[in-house]
Amino acid sequence: MSDNESAKVRYQNGASENFIPTTHTYIDIDREKAINAKFLITKDKMNNIPSRINLELPGSLSRGALIQLDVIMNNLYDRPICFASSNPSVTGLGLRNYLQNEGMIIKFTPTGYPDPSGLEAMNSDDMYGQVMKYDFGKIKENDILLDEHTMISYINIKQAIANLALFYAVRNQVDTANKLLDHLYNNIPVSKMPPNYVDLPALQAAELVKNAKYIKLLSNSIFENSTSTMDWLTNPSNLKNVSPYQDEIRYNLSALSNLKDIVGRSGDSTLTNKINQKFKGYESALMVNLTQ
Numbered sequence: 001m002s003d004n005e006s007a008k009v010r011y012q013n014g015a016s017e018n019f020i021p022t023t024h025t026y027i028d029i030d031r032e033k034a035i036n037a038k039f040l041i042t043k044d045k046m047n048n049i050p051s052r053i054n055l056e057l058p059g060s061l062s063r064g065a066l067i068q069l070d071v072i073m074n075n076l077y078d079r080p081i082c083f084a085s086s087n088p089s090v091t092g093l094g095l096r097n098y099l100q101n102e103g104m105i106i107k108f109t110p111t112g113y114p115d116p117s118g119l120e121a122m123n124s125d126d127m128y129g130q131v132m133k134y135d136f137g138k139i140k141e142n143d144i145l146l147d148e149h150t151m152i153s154y155i156n157i158k159q160a161i162a163n164l165a166l167f168y169a170v171r172n173q174v175d176t177a178n179k180l181l182d183h184l185y186n187n188i189p190v191s192k193m194p195p196n197y198v199d200l201p202a203l204q205a206a207e208l209v210k211n212a213k214y215i216k217l218l219s220n221s222i223f224e225n226s227t228s229t230m231d232w233l234t235n236p237s238n239l240k241n242v243s244p245y246q247d248e249i250r251y252n253l254s255a256l257s258n259l260k261d262i263v264g265r266s267g268d269s270t271l272t273n274k275i276n277q278k279f280k281g282y283e284s285a286l287m288v289n290l291t292q
Contacts, residue, residue, distance in 0.1 A: 023057045025069070025094070029110045033077045040077065042100070042123055045111040053110050055094035065093055072108060081108040103127050103160050122167050131161055131180065136187040146192065155198055158188055162202035169205035177209045185214070195221040197255035200262070207266050219263050219271060226252040226259070227278050234285035253282070 031049050034040045041049060057065070072081050082105045100112040100121040112121040138144050139154065146154070165180035181202060195202075195218050203222065206214035230252050232238060233245055260275045 024054065025057065026052050026054045027069075027073060027076075027110075028052050030077070034110065037077045039080050040109055041111055042109070048111050050110055053098055055098075057094040068093055082106065083108075101127070101160075101163065103130060103164075104156060119163075119167055119170060122164065124164065124167055127160075127164050128168075128176065128180070131164060132183060140187060140189050140192060144192075151193070154188060154193060158184065158193065159198050159201070162199060162205070165205040166201040166208075169208040172208075174209045177205050178211055181206060181211060181214050185217075190217065190221050194225045196225045197222070197251050197258075200255060200258050203259070203262055207262050215263075215266055215268075219259060219266075219268065222255060222259050223271060223274065226255045230256075230278070230282055234282055236285075239285060249286070 029049060029051055031051065034049055035046060055069075075081060082102070083099075084105060095108060097113040098108055098110060099106045100109045100123055102123050107123075109121070134157075139146065161180055161184045165177045165184070168180065169177040184202065199218055199222060203215065203218040205211075206218060229248060233249055233252075256275055256278065260272055263271045263275075
């Protein structure tokens with residue numbers, strides 16, 4: 001460890017600490033131990049276990065990243081190494097290609113690289129079994145109020161199920177994808193949680209399996225939800241106070257852009273034209289080009 005400030009990384013709060021100046025590291029994998037661990041490799045990937053995985057770090061190796069990698073190294077064959085699906089620290093560890101979606105968590109695995117379709121690796125069969133027996137409680141009853149914390153939990157659940165439906169839709173497993181869409185929106189009806197950008201994977205799944213019911217329901221709901229938010233944010237009387245809402249602007253513009261691509265593939269020229277008209281209004285209000 002060095003006391004030389006030039007050998008330290010400095011953070012926004014003024015603090016500094018030592019770091020290892022490298023963006024490359026690796027973990028050697030013992031094939032026999034990986035198989036015997038039972039939890040590290042899924043059955044369909046037993047023949048694809050690498051002898052070494054290379055981690056590409058986005059920046060230098062900080063103490064926090066080193067500690068997390070040390071936890072992985074020393075527990076690799078003893079217990080599953082899992083992260084919350086929303087954990088931002090995973091990106092800083094260079095683990096993008098070695099993670100497998102398990103639903104509400106992501107698990108480290110040497111064979112977790114994305115599949116050829118570009119979707120993240122998923123333990124799909126186990127996830128499907130868990131999802132189909134999940135008890136949603138009384139969320140769809142009219143006298144149940146969903147507070148902010150409950151909404152956040154169910155947003156994560158919606159996203160996990162929508163991604164799973166898309167996973168099966170990409171593989172042309174139409175019946176399974178449709179069952180997941182029915183299960184999702186029968187238990188979390190749009191009347192309780194109006195669709196937004198979180199529901200885009202479900203809309204993509206519906207488009208792939210040509211489920212007209214959910215294409216119409218989700219595309220119209222996402223359009224109405226995103227444009228109502230953007231209409232408020234770009235209203236002249238609100239523009240001067242819009243700075244704290246940059247994330248909302250970005251999310252909703254991205255949702256509308258993705259929605260336009262999806263409905264364009266499904267042949268809905270009417271909704272495509274509506275989105276283009278909305279974009280023109282938002283371009284004028286925000287003084288940006290949204291159609292490039």
